[in-house]
Amino acid sequence: MSDLSPLLSQYLPLVPVQDVGHYPEARQLDQLIAKRPTLCFLDVVTNVEQALTVLPALATGLPQAKIVVVLGSNDPDLILRCLRQGAAEFVLNPVTAAQLQPALGRLKEMVAGGAGGGTVCAVIPVKGAVGASTVAVNLAHHWKRIGAKKILLADFDLTSGTVSFLLKIKSNYSFLDALSRVDSLDSDLWKGLVANAGGIDVLLSPENPVDTSHELPDPSPVISFCKQAYDVAAIDLGEPYSYWSLYVAAAADEILAVTTNELPSLRAAQRVLHHLASHGIDRDKVKLVINRYNPDVGLNQEAIETALQTKVHHLIPSDYETIQRALVEGKPVAPATGFGKSLAALADRLYQKKEEEQPAKKKSGTWGSFLGGLLGRGKSA
Numbered sequence: 001m002s003d004l005s006p007l008l009s010q011y012l013p014l015v016p017v018q019d020v021g022h023y024p025e026a027r028q029l030d031q032l033i034a035k036r037p038t039l040c041f042l043d044v045v046t047n048v049e050q051a052l053t054v055l056p057a058l059a060t061g062l063p064q065a066k067i068v069v070v071l072g073s074n075d076p077d078l079i080l081r082c083l084r085q086g087a088a089e090f091v092l093n094p095v096t097a098a099q100l101q102p103a104l105g106r107l108k109e110m111v112a113g114g115a116g117g118g119t120v121c122a123v124i125p126v127k128g129a130v131g132a133s134t135v136a137v138n139l140a141h142h143w144k145r146i147g148a149k150k151i152l153l154a155d156f157d158l159t160s161g162t163v164s165f166l167l168k169i170k171s172n173y174s175f176l177d178a179l180s181r182v183d184s185l186d187s188d189l190w191k192g193l194v195a196n197a198g199g200i201d202v203l204l205s206p207e208n209p210v211d212t213s214h215e216l217p218d219p220s221p222v223i224s225f226c227k228q229a230y231d232v233a234a235i236d237l238g239e240p241y242s243y244w245s246l247y248v249a250a251a252a253d254e255i256l257a258v259t260t261n262e263l264p265s266l267r268a269a270q271r272v273l274h275h276l277a278s279h280g281i282d283r284d285k286v287k288l289v290i291n292r293y294n295p296d297v298g299l300n301q302e303a304i305e306t307a308l309q310t311k312v313h314h315l316i317p318s319d320y321e322t323i324q325r326a327l328v329e330g331k332p333v334a335p336a337t338g339f340g341k342s343l344a345a346l347a348d349r350l351y352q353k354k355e356e357e358q359p360a361k362k363k364s365g366t367w368g369s370f371l372g373g374l375l376g377r378g379k380s381a
Contacts, residue, residue, distance in 0.1 A: 003095045004041060004070075010097075011104055013280040014243075014250050015039070023050045033061035039107075040065055044082065045072040045093050052085060059086020066107050070095060117227035118150070121350060122235045122252035124245065125259075127268040131291040132258040133162045134323060134333075135316070135343070136236035140200050141332035142340075142347035143232050150230040152194070154203040156219065156248055157238030158212055161205025168330030171195040174206040175222065182221040190229065198332070201230070216244050220251040227253075232351060240272045246279050254350060255286045256313075261298035270308055287313035289346070294318040314349070316342045 001019050008017055023046075024032055040058055044051040051069070058067055066088040071078060079090055089107055091099045123139070125132035133155075140153040155163035156175055164170060173193040181189060194201040210216070226233045235252065237245050249255050255276070259269040269288065277283050290304065293315045301312050319339035326333045333340045 003093075004100075007095065007097055007100050011101065012039075014246055023047065023054055029054065029057055029061070033058070036065075037062065038065050040067045042067060042069050042087075044069045044078070048078070052081065055082060055087060056085045068103060068107075118230045118232050119253045119350070120223055120227055120233045120235060120251070121254040121256060122237055122249050123256045123258060124237045124240045124249065124272070126240065126257055126272045127259075127265055128239075130258050130260050130265055131323075132256075133157075133166060133236050135256065135258055135289065135291060136234045137163060137166050138332045138340070138343045139347050139350075140232075140234045141198060142335070142344045143234075143351055144199055145335060145344065146348055146351060148231045148351055150232075151200045152203065152226055152230045152233035153197070153200055154226070154233060154235045155205040156235050156244075157205050158210040158216075158242070158244060159238055160209065161236070161238070163202065163236055164204050166327065166330070167197045167202065169195045169197055169202060169204075171202075171204045174204050175219070176206055176210070178203065178222045178225075179217040179219065182217070182225075185222070185225050187229065190225070212242065212244075219244065219248050223248065223251040240275060246276075246281070249276060249281050253285065255281070256289045257286055258289045258291050260292045261290050261294065261300075261304060263298065266299065266304060266307060273308065273310060289314045289316065291316045292318040292320075314342070314346045316346070 001021075005017065005019075008015070018035070018037070020028075020032065023043075040062070042051055042055055042058070044055075055067065055069070058065070067086055068089045068091060069082045069087045070093050071082075071090055072093055074092060082090060089103045091103055121139070123132050123136040137153060140151050143151050153163065154175060155161040157163075171194070178185065178190070178193050194203050196202065223235075235248060237248060239245060240249075240257075257269060257272055257276075259265045273283075273286065273288075276286055288304075288308070288310050290301070290312055293301075294317075295301075297318075299307065301315060305312055317338045319333075319337055322333055322337045322339055333343070335341065335344055
């Protein structure tokens, strides 16, 4: 464990790790399985026979988990025995980065190859008042217009969720209710948790701000459920810096970092992009979206890309009066407006990418998708 811990911190920085410290007996093994770890490292050095008793029990109790056995030598018979009993990978003691990195890469391919379902897009504001919630709401409605069948709009803002206000809807339930019922979550229960707005399912944030001083449940099991239940989902996040937001970002397939082209917002965007990258979020899935774009007021696209050293994924024109009218009416922005046309193009790009890349995801993956797969099924032990 002393060899493994720093390597896990380096390669899987967002995955919580539990050191069991001994070979668990039957009752302890049941307790461990109940925690639903997704990645297990099993010591087959200290006591081979005892380890080989634990291995099949882990494999049976955690069919979705990936089990990596740590061996004392490159013994072909023992390796084959471990693989037959449920191990997915093996490394040799002492564990080094040269061993662990390729092993995690192969596990990543397994997760990517088994991935299925819909696409989850996290919409993250780089700072307050850049219009990220408006983007998320209208993105979901444009997915409906271009032919997506099952669509979710989820408000995961912990303190000031605005989706209910934007759409003038209410619900007795929120994402906290979904988090508290992950062990029994099914389609019937889910129907009672979501509201409906124009044929789109909406999971709202709580009426009162969430006390962030207490540790929140891991949101990734709910996100995994959404991937299986919907073609596409937009998750509106209130801010980028909490671990809650990082967990959602890691589990999402796409991340829209929303900013404006004004200098304070672009400075905030620079910090957010660095923050996401420094916490292991796959840079390839982070897309920079410039909302309320007006080159006469702030920087133009070329200057933004030069300053941030990042390609701008999409420009949404400034359309103040149209958006204010939609806010008053509690409706998405009309599709014939400049804002509406731009959101339709963004929705189409994201949805078409989902359709085009679905086969490719079975062949290759990214560190971000691997991390998202791990976080999507619970904790690592």
